[in-house]
Amino acid sequence: MYDPITIKRQQKLNRELGTIEVPQAFLDKFPDMKRERAEKYFATYVSAVFRVFVIRLAFTSDGETNVSFEKLFNACGTFNYNKVRYSIWNAFKEIYPFMVVVKLGSNLNSKTNYNEKNTRVKVVNERMLEMLLAEKSPQEVYDQLFTAADENAATAAVHIDMDNLARFIGCTQYELEKAPAEATKLRSKLNSNLWQAQLIQKVGIVTEKKFGAAILPMIESPSAFGRTYYKGLNIQNVSKQVRSAVIGHxxxxxxxxxxxxxxxxxxxxxxGGDNALVGSLDGTYTRQYLAEKNQIRNRLAKHCFEGVNLPWDSKVKAIKDALTAIGFGARMQGRTWMGKNGLEGTALADILKSPAVRVTFEQDAWVKAFAAEQIEIEDTILTHAETLDGFDEMVEAIRASNEVNGRVTRAGKLAYMYQHYETFIMDIAVGVMKRYGIEPVARIHDAFIVREKLPDRVLDDVYAEWGLRDYMRLDCDEVREWAEASYKRAIDDAAREQAEHHERMKKAETFARMYAIKKTGVA
Structure with a gap:
């Protein structure tokens, strides 16, 4: 509809403007259209983007998410100009974009292959998106995130610490101010956190007025694979930073x-029981990983990423993710695997993107033995599963969940068993806590959150209920409240002033030394 020069010129103008207003390129394209009519169509476009896109904002990863262009097209509608019908979506999507296409989706109606259901897009025009989100009332946001049916179906709720959430939003905005423009990955993460937090803040404003307390409704969506998920924006699917902001200490x-x-x-x-493993070589490398995971990750990070310019924490995380992928069934060769959230990407290639790093990792003697042991463990588990009374029901549940082709795969069976037993194990832990009158604030699959640190006697009872298996332990992480952005700014200012002072002193010392040499002629 527009030539490339017009598109580029209008997008530059959008960045320079401080308001959301109808693009000049649209007015030039339709010169006989009244201004009020043009503004109406632009408002329709912006509202449609908000209605469809606001829900997806909560699920961005590296600045990318999935949307349905069909929904956007239909939500925008059409208009007539000089007896020609135009699409409102097509009229604005290029000259005032909020997203660009990364990968066109197939629009398959599939729950098990969700990433192929809609088009993968990358968020652009973050500043305008921030303005759009800011100008929408809390009630508008709430209505888009939660329908009346969803609200009535909520089986639980998480209390929102509104003060802590506000401090987190301030800190995140400050971090965005500091982040260099070229740090795209960092900025995408910060923007995603900011959008999630701002959406929840608006939900809290509405629920505080409506129910007398700021809460985030939790609408259960049980999985046939044994886990309990929740619909829409919830405490499970936000980032850990946003989760800490919502819950507080x-x-x-x-x-x-x-x-x-x-x-x-x-x-x-x-x-035949854990005693059959004790004293044997069965599960040797898996047991070692459970006992020495940090040492193993650090060794592999140092070995595999030698000479690679990457932050140490990123190296260790990549190794952790690669080993976890192997635990979930990823193979050294390129193929998909059933991860925590369903069918994942092409095995290790999506985690260790550098071929050199990946080859070093795959050729490590310990990794080879560890990966081979996982196959042995999985084979034994699946063979045993076929003897159980519920095996046929498991197969049918997996078949029904795979709406694409109904196939029952090895990865599917492993994921089904893992998730059922994960839920079973964590149910035991929560049951013990409840006997002591302790209610979890939230559950996140293989984790739970509580307000106070669990006494040792509670943990001892949990481990006893788990059969005193030495490899089944709970790691505890205390999460504190967020500080004011002004506090972080003051620390940064003090550090900058100290650095500037050291630089001035260094220059003064250099000047004094040069002056002494000049006066005395002695170096």
Whole structure:
């Protein structure tokens, strides 16, 4: 509809403007259209983007998310100009974009292959998107996130610490101010956190007025694979930073390397009980990883990323993710695997993107033995599963969940068993807590959140209920409240002033030394 020069010129103008207003390129394209009519169509476009896109804002990853262009097209509608019909979506999407296409979706109606259902897009024009979100009332946001049916279906709610959330928003905005323009990954993460937090803040404003307390409704969406998920924006699917902002001061308990602990549990059951594993070589490398995971990750990070310019934490995280992928069934060769959230990408290639790093990782002797052991454990678990009474029901549940082709795969069976037993194990832990009158604030699959640190006697009872298995342990992380952005700014200012002072002193010393040499002629 527009030539490339017009598009580029208008997009530059959008960046320079401080308001959301009808693009000049549209007015030039339709010169006989009244201004009020043009503004009406632009408002329709912006509202449609908001209605469809606001829900997806909560689920951005690296600045990308999935949207339905069909929904956007239909939501915008059409208009007539000089007896020609035009699409409102097509009239504005290029000259006032909020997103660009990364990968066109197939529009498959599939729950198990969600990333192919809609088009993958990258968020652009973050500043205008921020303005759009800011100008929408809390009630408008709430109505888009939660329908009346959803609200009535809510089985639980998480209290929102509005003061802590406001401090987090301020800190995130400050971090965005500091972040260099070229730090795209960091900025995408910060923007995603900011959008999630601002959406929840608006939800809190509405629920505080409506129910007398700021809460985030939790609408259950049970999975056939055993887990309980929640619809829409919820405490499970926000980032850990936003979760900490919403809940405030708390303690989070995660099962140590949950996938491997659960697999060893199933392996022991298949072998006739854990006593059959004690003193044997079965599960040697998996047990070692559970006992020495930090040392193993650090060694592999140093070995595999030698000479690679990457932050140390990123190296360790990549190794952790690669080992976890192997635990979930990823193979060294390129193929998909069933991860925590369903069918994941092409095995290790999506995690260790550098071929050199990946080859070094795959050729490490410990990694080879570890990966081979995972196959042995999985084979034993699946063979044992076929002897169980509920095997046929499991197969049918997996078949029904795969709406694409109904196939029952090895990865699907492993994911089904893992998630059921993960839920079973964590139900035991929560049940013990409730006997002591302790209610979890929230559950996140292999983790739960509580307000106060659990007493040792509670943990002892949990471990006893788990059969005193030495590899099944809970890691505790205390999460504190967020500080004011002004506090962080003051610390940064003080650090900058100190650095500037050191630089001035260094220059003064250099000047004094040069002056002494000039006066005395002695170096």
């Amino acid at each position: 708390h303690y989070q308990y995660d099962m140590n390397a949950a996938v491997f602990a659960t697999k060893l549990y199933l392996y022991g059951v298949a072998k």
